[in-house]
Amino acid sequence: MLKAEEDVVAVQGLRMRYGATEVLRDVTFRIQPGEVLAVLGPNGAGKTTTIEILEGFRMRSAGAVEVLGVDPAYGDEAWRARVGVVLQSWRDHSKWRVRELLAHLGGYYAPYATAAIPRPWDADELIELVGLTGQAEQKLKTLSGGQRRRLDVAIGIVGRPELLFLDEPTTGFDPVARHEFHALVRRLTDELRTTILLTTHDLDEASKLADRVLILSGGRIIASGTPAALTTQIAGASLEDAYLTLVRSSEKGQDR
């Protein structure tokens, strides 16, 4: 059984099949409070599927999963209010304005405020935090791709989540937006102790943000550790070297 009292996320022997195809095989990992875990891996490795199972959006085929002490398949609204989600793409609410939407969505979290965690974020503070002050009155359909992604992040954190899932959060960001986003993630972890699970294809981003990385390939964890430890173990000059070595050798193994 899981001993998840101290873990924000505890996953043991997770398996997932789509029809006859097994896309997650015996995935086991934990995330500690305040930790940033980056899940890396090639296209189709199973990263989004893993996140969707942890978010409670997708039912797993087998294995034990606890998120904030609850099986996400049975998470209620109070549990959901403690979890923030930034999906790969939201394309909705096009006629809403930025401040209006954040104030509206934030309202859903108000009943779940606690003495320690005032919910939701004040809409204007949040807009400033994600760098959208100039766009507060704009309709969503008029935002650029990068501005829209900043809004996606604001939507994900409007309820001041204890655990935040970020699925490829900086896709489409220009270098300045990326830099600012990294500063935002650091604020969330340093000041608010938010625990974060992010997926990314940007290995530089993973090196900068993650306390620990986990590399998935073909639905299995092929490596995990701090970016520095992985780089040293694999004797590369960077996390990118280590990643390429590990993934190429794993893909050769899968071909056999």
Ligand SMILES: Nc1ncnc2c1ncn2[C@@H]1O[C@H](COP(=O)(O)OP(=O)(O)OP(=O)(O)O)[C@@H](O)[C@H]1O
């Ligand atoms: N709803 C679905 N039905 C059937 N197969 C699916 C479904 N969703 C994903 N898959 C398959 O499961 C595997 C894992 O997909 P997943 O989206 O989890 O990968 P990923 O690591 O997030 O990839 P990417 O980096 O491209 O986003 C892929 O082979 C994909 O084709």
